[in-house]
Amino acid sequence: MTTKQRKLSSGARNNLFAYGLLFPSFIFLSLFTFYPTLKSIQLSFYSGPMTRLQFSGLEQYKGVLEDEIFRKVILNNIIFMIGTVPTSLFLAMYLAIWLNKKMAGSSLLRTSFFYPTIVPLIAVANIWLFIYTPQYGLLDNFLHMFGRDDTNWLGDPNTVMIAMIVMIIWKDAGFFMIFYLAGLQNLPRDVYEAGEMEGAKPFQMFRHITFPLLMPTTLFVMIVAITNSFKNVDHLYIMTKGGPDNASNLLLYHIYEAAFTNWDLGKAAVLTVILIVIMLGITAFNYLYLDRKIHY
Amino acid sequence: MKKLNYGIIIVLGIISFIPLLWVIITSFSPGNQVINGGFPFWVSNPTVENYVNAWKTAPFLQYYFNTFVIVSGVLIVQLVTVTLAAYAFARVNFKGKNVLFILFLLQLMIQPEILLFPNYQVISQLGLVNTKLAVMMPYWASAFGVFLMRQTFKQVPYDLDEAARMDGCKWYQTLWHVYIPSAKPTYIAFALVSVSHHWSNFMWPLIITDSVESRPLTVGLALFAQSYETGAQWGMVAAGTVMVIMPLVLAFFLFQKQFVSSFMHSGIK
Numbered sequence: 126m127t128t129k130q131r132k133l134s135s136g137a138r139n140n141l142f143a144y145g146l147l148f149p150s151f152i153f154l155s156l157f158t159f160y161p162t163l164k165s166i167q168l169s170f171y172s173g174p175m176t177r178l179q180f181s182g183l184e185q186y187k188g189v190l191e192d193e194i195f196r197k198v199i200l201n202n203i204i205f206m207i208g209t210v211p212t213s214l215f216l217a218m219y220l221a222i223w224l225n226k227k228m229a230g231s232s233l234l235r236t237s238f239f240y241p242t243i244v245p246l247i248a249v250a251n252i253w254l255f256i257y258t259p260q261y262g263l264l265d266n267f268l269h270m271f272g273r274d275d276t277n278w279l280g281d282p283n284t285v286m287i288a289m290i291v292m293i294i295w296k297d298a299g300f301f302m303i304f305y306l307a308g309l310q311n312l313p314r315d316v317y318e319a320g321e322m323e324g325a326k327p328f329q330m331f332r333h334i335t336f337p338l339l340m341p342t343t344l345f346v347m348i349v350a351i352t353n354s355f356k357n358v359d360h361l362y363i364m365t366k367g368g369p370d371n372a373s374n375l376l377l378y379h380i381y382e383a384a385f386t387n388w389d390l391g392k393a394a395v396l397t398v399i400l401i402v403i404m405l406g407i408t409a410f411n412y413l414y415l416d417r418k419i420h421y
Numbered sequence: 422m423k424k425l426n427y428g429i430i431i432v433l434g435i436i437s438f439i440p441l442l443w444v445i446i447t448s449f450s451p452g453n454q455v456i457n458g459g460f461p462f463w464v465s466n467p468t469v470e471n472y473v474n475a476w477k478t479a480p481f482l483q484y485y486f487n488t489f490v491i492v493s494g495v496l497i498v499q500l501v502t503v504t505l506a507a508y509a510f511a512r513v514n515f516k517g518k519n520v521l522f523i524l525f526l527l528q529l530m531i532q533p534e535i536l537l538f539p540n541y542q543v544i545s546q547l548g549l550v551n552t553k554l555a556v557m558m559p560y561w562a563s564a565f566g567v568f569l570m571r572q573t574f575k576q577v578p579y580d581l582d583e584a585a586r587m588d589g590c591k592w593y594q595t596l597w598h599v600y601i602p603s604a605k606p607t608y609i610a611f612a613l614v615s616v617s618h619h620w621s622n623f624m625w626p627l628i629i630t631d632s633v634e635s636r637p638l639t640v641g642l643a644l645f646a647q648s649y650e651t652g653a654q655w656g657m658v659a660a661g662t663v664m665v666i667m668p669l670v671l672a673f674f675l676f677q678k679q680f681v682s683s684f685m686h687s688g689i690k
Contacts, residue, residue, distance in 0.1 A: 150562040164543075
């Protein structure tokens with residue numbers, strides 16, 4: 126055997142070895158990520174019952190895109206995203222900046238903001254359902270003190286989305302705060318010293334030093350927050366079932382209804398493909414576009 | 422200025438704490454007290470009746486058992502798949518490494534949570550609907566875990582690896598004696614994130630399970646809560662809710678530091 130041949134065969138053995146190591150992960154990724162994704166794309170072009178599927182091209186896409194409820198659901202999801210993401214990011218950053226300093230009670234406060242993260246969303250929904258119940262719910266009880274009348278927070282299309290948004294901010298702000306606390310601890314001291322020498326005011330320090338230096342953290346947290354706003358729908362099952370009149374319905378819950386309440390497989394496949402495209406789009410936009418604009 | 426901001430934060434902190442406090446207090450309140458109004462953070466005649474009734478009405482013990490099996494079943498398999506894949510990506514040079522890496526990356530963007538409907542079809546083709554196995558399987562590969570572990574394995578000095586090989590260690594012995602021990606904090610971080618995630622998971626088990634034998638706590642709680650719509654039974658629903666969140670909340674208060682740092686670890690991508 127020449128040395129070249131031996132190299133090749135050890136290369137081949139390396140390949141086999143690596144493939145063997147990756148094999149267990151790869152089976153499950155194939156079964157529950159790659160295959161379902163491709164299957165959804167394929168199924169989205171077919172219609173009819175499962176046993177007699179007929180090719181229908183883009184017909185179903187047309188149907189879904191023209192559907193009033195679909196448009197409402199997408200609009201809801203965008204409102205939900207715009208309502209939750211910037212607010213919880215801002216709140217998280219604000220909390221982190223003030224709780225980063227060591228003072229009496231700061232770890233107690235951190236705990237109070239962080240614990241909602243580990244409470245299951247379905248349990249959160251149970252608790253907040255009590256809070257939002259008209260008349261004897263906690264919120265109305267509180268508002269009675271100011272002479273306000275009862276409000277059906279979850280039953281009124283005008284308030285239901287706000288109610289959901291507030292709840293999700295409560296659940297997520299503390300989670301994002303942790304990343305900002307970590308980010309703050311990694312900031313270089315000397316930049317601040319230079320800032321102090323120049324006589325910068327606290328707010329100027331924040332605007333010109335802290336905020337830009339925290340941009341990588343913000344980018345990461347933003348991706349997590351945006352994907353969460355499409356992923357987290359458990360609360361709808363308990364609180365509103367998407368109602369009233371679809372006012373609180375979100376895309377993933379709409380998929381659940383299409384697939385498991387109405388058994389409309391073609392529509393569910395189209396909706397799933399749309400959701401996959403959105404998820405890929407968010408990540409691609411963040412990494413390919415925003416990432417380049419941020420200076421590390 | 423400083424005082425104002427701390428004031429705001431203290432008020433927010435109290436507001437944030439109220440839902441937990443309230444659900445616990447309500448769970449010990451007699452039924453009529455909840456709807457009759459009065460100060461909601463005080464119970465004049467605390468009772469454990471709600472817990473007794475909730476425990477009697479729904480098979481919580483079975484649900485606990487199911488959740489426990491599911492959570493540990495997911496974690497144990499994940500630890501194996503993640504370790505092997507991470508080792509390959511961190512320390513073996515092979516053909517197609519980049520392509521495979523990107524394929525793994527896809528799972529970070531297309532997580533099993535959003536594939537509810539097509540994954541249901543896969544499970545039903547495998548004939549596994551309504552089993553605990555079906556609840557676990559979509560999570561047996563974790564791209565997130567692979568990236569987390571790969572990062573950690575890469576920090577293990579090559580010298581250690583080589584020294585072990587010189588001593589005649591096979592690759593699995595090196596993995597076992599060198600890589601895994603040095604990645605212990607990352608394993609703990611991953612385990613905490615995985616356990617709390619799967620303890621909380623709801624939509625997927627809701628769809629794929631249909632009986633008491635395979636349903637986890639979250640689904641059991643949702644069905645239980647839905648059968649009581651009037652305020653008079655809030656105490657019972659609150660008791661059920663507390664039973665589901667308590668293991669996590671208690672673990673969190675006991676291992677706060679590990680929890681917080683594990684969630685921070687989960688940010689490394």
